[in-house]
Amino acid sequence: MAAVRRAKERFSALMPKGLDVVGVGIGLKGDDPALKVNLGTAPKDDSLLPETIDGVPVVYDYVGKILKR
Amino acid sequence: MKLESARALKLEIASEVVPPAVSAISAAGGFSVTTFALHKLTKAEPLVALGVAPGKTENDVRLAVRLQRHSLERSDALLDNIRKRARNEVDVRFVGRVAKHALPWYRQRQRPLQCGCSVGHFKITAGTIGAVARQRKTGHDVILSNNHVLANENDAKAGDAILQAGAFDHGKMKDAVAKLTKWVDLRPNGANLLDAAIAALSKGIDADPLDYKGIGTLAGARIAPLSPGMAVSKVGRTTGVTRGRISAIELDKVVIQYDLGMISFDDQVEIESTGATSFSAGGDSGSLILDEENRGCALLFAGSETGGSNGRGLTYANPLAIVLKRLAIDLHGT
Numbered sequence: 001m002a003a004v005r006r007a008k009e010r011f012s013a014l015m016p017k018g019l020d021v022v023g024v025g026i027g028l029k030g031d032d033p034a035l036k037v038n039l040g041t042a043p044k045d046d047s048l049l050p051e052t053i054d055g056v057p058v059v060y061d062y063v064g065k066i067l068k069r
Numbered sequence: 070m071k072l073e074s075a076r077a078l079k080l081e082i083a084s085e086v087v088p089p090a091v092s093a094i095s096a097a098g099g100f101s102v103t104t105f106a107l108h109k110l111t112k113a114e115p116l117v118a119l120g121v122a123p124g125k126t127e128n129d130v131r132l133a134v135r136l137q138r139h140s141l142e143r144s145d146a147l148l149d150n151i152r153k154r155a156r157n158e159v160d161v162r163f164v165g166r167v168a169k170h171a172l173p174w175y176r177q178r179q180r181p182l183q184c185g186c187s188v189g190h191f192k193i194t195a196g197t198i199g200a201v202a203r204q205r206k207t208g209h210d211v212i213l214s215n216n217h218v219l220a221n222e223n224d225a226k227a228g229d230a231i232l233q234a235g236a237f238d239h240g241k242m243k244d245a246v247a248k249l250t251k252w253v254d255l256r257p258n259g260a261n262l263l264d265a266a267i268a269a270l271s272k273g274i275d276a277d278p279l280d281y282k283g284i285g286t287l288a289g290a291r292i293a294p295l296s297p298g299m300a301v302s303k304v305g306r307t308t309g310v311t312r313g314r315i316s317a318i319e320l321d322k323v324v325i326q327y328d329l330g331m332i333s334f335d336d337q338v339e340i341e342s343t344g345a346t347s348f349s350a351g352g353d354s355g356s357l358i359l360d361e362e363n364r365g366c367a368l369l370f371a372g373s374e375t376g377g378s379n380g381r382g383l384t385y386a387n388p389l390a391i392v393l394k395r396l397a398i399d400l401h402g403t
Contacts, residue, residue, distance in 0.1 A: 063382075066373045
């Protein structure tokens with residue numbers, strides 16, 4: 001978890017500019033902790049999205065608009 | 070057959086075929102009867118419903134025959150006669166008694182107040198009673214829900230009426246059960262942590278703080294930290310009881326659309342459904358999220374239609390510990 005928290009702090013510096021981020025937190029990849037990045041819209045080129053940050057896997061989720069319930 | 074022919078046939082069968090068949094069954098012993106109060110008895114009796122069903126081609130139709138009694142289904146004379154008159158262009162089905170769709174309990178008026186049911190500030194549609202909690206300072210019971218449910222996104226004043234059921238569920242001012250007491254302002258600028266508010270129960274309004282229908286008995290608030298993968302459940306005004314698992318914690322930069330505009334939240338909990346439907350929908354706001362031991366662990370307030378490993382959307386919630394601290398309340402059951 002500590003490694004994911006560190007990756008979360010480094011996230012902003014490593015992500016491509018203009019990414020429609022609507023959430024960054026600690027999730028799971030399989031049974032292991034991972035950095036979870038929620039996107040409102042898919043980026044034009046997802047090959048620019050890092051698969052890991054400092055060895056921590058990054059999971060991307062396209063969640064669209066989030067509304068009050 | 071043509072639509073006009075089907076309409077004419079409907080009238081013909083209703084007046085010439087059904088009555089003699091019903092009389093014959095009555096003469097032979099009659100229909101079964103369901104026991105209920107006599108004052109509820111009306112002249113309308115479930116027998117045969119007639120209509121028009123799609124045919125084999127776009128402009129073709131068939132006579133629809135819906136039987137509401139097994140005795141009619143077994144009446145060869147009745148069905149043979151109908152088939153003959155319709156030249157076999159008929160769609161016969163047994164449908165039984167048709168009951169009106171009753172509203173689920175969580176959208177109805179509940180006295181004593183029940184956690185999970187409809188509630189709202191008198192100017193909003195409806196949200197959910199998350200919990201009936203105890204105010205630390207006064208010891209009085211309060212309804213816990215969201216700011217946008219009880220305080221109309223900051224556009225309210227202390228003492229405003231809180232209705233159960235909420236206005237969208239036909240709650241009126243006579244259904245006021247509590248008065249808005251305290252809320253955490255939603256800030257369009259900067260990071261928010263909470264969408265939460267409380268309302269003090271009015272004199273004479275009873276509540277059941279421990280019963281979460283369909284889930285179990287509340288066992289107080291969870292003290293241990295939340296972790297991804299944890300199983301959770303909730304009962305709410307729109308989707309009732311649903312089950313899911315925590316898909317993320319410590320979620321920052323969660324941007325949510327309110328009437329006030331886009332509002333950003335930090336340190337949130339994310340949940341995905343483990344059932345066949347989404348974990349929540351509009352109107353479930355304010356629901357208390359319970360862990361596997363029925364301890365309250367988060368306060369539901371937002372969601373998306375897409376996302377999650379099953380594509381059924383995601384639900385967002387405030388961690389409960391900070392909600393209780395900021396509003397100076399405790400859950401019952403501890």
